[in-house]
Amino acid sequence: MHQFNAACNFVADRAFELRTANKIELQKVVYYPIREQFNLSAQMAVRAISKTCEAYKRDKSIKPTFDPDGSVVYDQRLMSWKGLDLVSLLTLEGRIKVPVVICEYHEPRLNRIRGQADLIFERGEFYLCVVVEVPESPKIEPIGVIGVDLGIKNIAVDSTGEEFSGDGIENVRSKIDNLKADLQSCGTDSAKRHLKKLSGREARFRRDVNHCISKKMVAKAKDTSSVIALEDLQGIREGMTVSKAQRRKQHSWGFYQLRQFVEYKAAIAGVPVVYIDPAYTSQECSVCHHISRSNRPTRDQFACVCCGFSGPADTVAARNIAARVGCQPAHRGPIFCGAASPQYWRASCPPIHWRVVDL
Known part of the structure; x- marks a missing residue:
């Protein structure tokens, strides 16, 4: 994940320097340097270029930056399902098989998986966000x-x-905002831990x-x-x-x-x-x-x-x-x-x- 997002930042530097979000043109410039410097596979390098171009297209006046724990894009060449509870993912050291936990609500939909998936890291857990056709x-x-x-x-x-x-909704939002303000003004380690728990609640x-x-x-x-x-x-x-x-x-x-x-x-x-x-x-x-x-x-x-x-x-x-x-x-x-x-x-x-x- 860190290598993939570092490669995305490398591509973003070149894209911003050349002022282009064309995947084909950028691939001619950065493909081999990515493979050599970041030890990515051929398809993973292509995915890094694609992710960067999609981000840069949103606003070409700003160079996009990628967090080390940002999502990794997996397509059908990089990922394969081995049943409903096991998925094969490509890593820097080759393929690994990872157990998957799926809730009962989503389990019937997994026979309709299509397209790419995003591997994200949040609160110490890895999540695989897959696309299904309904x-x-x-x-x-x-x-x-x-x-x-x-x-x-x-x-x-x-x-x-x-x-x-919206009255009850506004009350909840005001309560969250006031609590955040109090914790930020406090500044203690305990308050910072509490703020981290509140992250994304609203x-x-x-x-x-x-x-x-x-x-x-x-x-x-x-x-x-x-x-x-x-x-x-x-x-x-x-x-x-x-x-x-x-x-x-x-x-x-x-x-x-x-x-x-x-x-x-x-x-x-x-x-x-x-x-x-x-x-x-x-x-x-x-x-x-x-x-x-x-x-x-x-x-x-x-x-x-x-x-x-x-x-x-x-x-x-x-x-x-x-x-x-x-x-x-x-x-x-x-x-x-x-x-x-x-x-x-x-x-x-x-x-x-x-x-x-x-x-």
């Missing part, structure tokens, strides 16, 4: 839409009114919550034969300005991770997922479609100043997201208040049961 279910014939509004106070609210509150907590939320969303969509409509939040943080005290709360939750979890769970279940422009969904009335900031007297409450309709703000936004699925290709911009606005909206965006959507 067959996708046939796509359902949707008869409805479940819109999902994402936020901070409520992580997610769907158009049926179900809320996934990330694991976030991942677990996003898994639970996405699982419930997909299950509900499948049971009701519905499409899941999510907001396209790409780049939304670039235009967001908040106070320094609110930055951690506004920017640290993994909405993109939640989106990824929904995507792959929906693909397995055969549930279609679509994305819509979130502009003005929180200011628009789901009944008369009047758009105004005055429709939100408070963060939690929606009250239309035009028709008088009121309700939970996040649920109204989720219903607007669901309603836009059928009309998104025809009309993307907002319809502002005016005499002809509701009629124009209904003409250009038919009700949900009239929609014709290419999913």
Whole structure:
């Protein structure tokens, strides 16, 4: 592992010097030096070059660096399975057979192993992260839409009114942050050991919550034969300005991770997922479609100043997201208040049961 990552750093130096992330061009320059200096096999040298190029492609203005305990990439030439409890791995001294411990949940999936695997070292244990193919279910014939509004106070609210509150989540995160701050200010050996135990706890907590939320969303969509409509939040943080005290709360939750979890769970279940422009969904009335900031007297409450309709703000936004699925290709911009606005909206965006959507 140390030799492999040292080779990656060597390749990164040459890639940054030559300003190229082309694997073929770099291999011509570094292949033989890697073999000689780091005693790597031919295929392991190729994997080191590939790993470095993938990292350098992300941002060519920065030279990537690799930790000595960074992951080692194994493909089918470097690794072979000898049953469900034994794997053969290539090392500097040749191949070794290593016993593998697999939990009952993952054991039935190992007959579908495909592609490469990553060997990682974490907290004194080696883990082999393998890729498996999971067959996708046939796509359902949707008869409805479940819109999902994402936020901070409520992580997610769907158009049926179900809320996934963020209050308890924020309490846990604040508790972890305060404990970390106290331990860092203490600085004793015991505090440092405690900090090491806390490492990654918030990330694991976030991942677990996003898994639970996405699982419930997909299950509900499948049971009701519905499409899941999510907001396209790409780049939304670039235009967001908040106070320094609110930055951690506004920017640290993994909405993109939640989106990824929904995507792959929906693909397995055969549930279609679509994305819509979130502009003005929180200011628009789901009944008369009047758009105004005055429709939100408070963060939690929606009250239309035009028709008088009121309700939970996040649920109204989720219903607007669901309603836009059928009309998104025809009309993307907002319809502002005016005499002809509701009629124009209904003409250009038919009700949900009239929609014709290419999913």
